[in-house]
Amino acid sequence: MSLLQVEGLDKSYTADKRILKNINFDIKAGEFVSVIGPSGAGKSTLLRCINRMVEFNEGKITFNQHDVGSLNKKELRQLRTNIGMVFQHYNLVPRLTVIENVLHGRFGYKTTLQGLLGRYTEEEKDRAFYLLEKLGIHEHAYKRCDQLSGGQQQRVGICRALIQEPKLVLCDEPIASLDPSSSKIIMDHLKSISAEMGITCLVNLHQVEVAQTYSDRIIGLNNGEIVFSGTRSELSADQINNIYGTETKDLIMA
């Protein structure tokens, strides 16, 4: 059964330009799916529509059997506890410690006051340490986040998403700011989260070969439309040209 179903999704930020055009796809629980496409294709917008960080104009998104578009503020907050998010620039609080940043992932389960006072249970703290250990950064637990390398900060970002106990993790260009060796570490962790913990991952990527290495399925987006959806072995050179074609043509013409 689908964990996520997107039907007829349309998004415009301004009246004169459709950014996403009639997007349709399904993701099954536990799948690892990448979204690739040229800059400006709408990859970030698509991810952000799923948890309504960005409001969409048309269509239907069903997550875990909930109609995302019809949820009120309280229901949306509840739904978002099931959807973790990992960002290109980590979105950590730099002056706070690693463990504090991870525990921020529990905010969705707290009252505002509990969150502000940093009231976390022993079980939550144990879980945070367990996740830091799993991602190989537990020895940095009490360091400020701004003392960590980019790759280490991204691992903190992943731990913060995981402590939410999500069913789905949305990753928006998680390796775009990292060197190849840190990128591999991050992608390996995301893959094992999906394979071992059964968490569904939807990952925006710039690098086709990374998408091919890690994904069960790849979605190719061009100018707001899905122009490819298939397995990594189905993604031929022609398909890649089709996904990135407009950008290549623009570059040649420029």
Ligand SMILES: Nc1ncnc2c1ncn2[C@@H]1O[C@H](COP(=O)(O)OP(=O)(O)OP(=O)(O)O)[C@@H](O)[C@H]1O
């Ligand atoms: N908040 C916004 N207001 C207006 N336009 C926006 C906004 N966010 C994105 N856009 C526009 O929507 C289009 C798609 O942007 P988006 O960031 O979703 O693409 P992307 O495929 O993720 O690109 P990149 O790979 O460069 O991050 C772009 O033309 C962008 O300028």
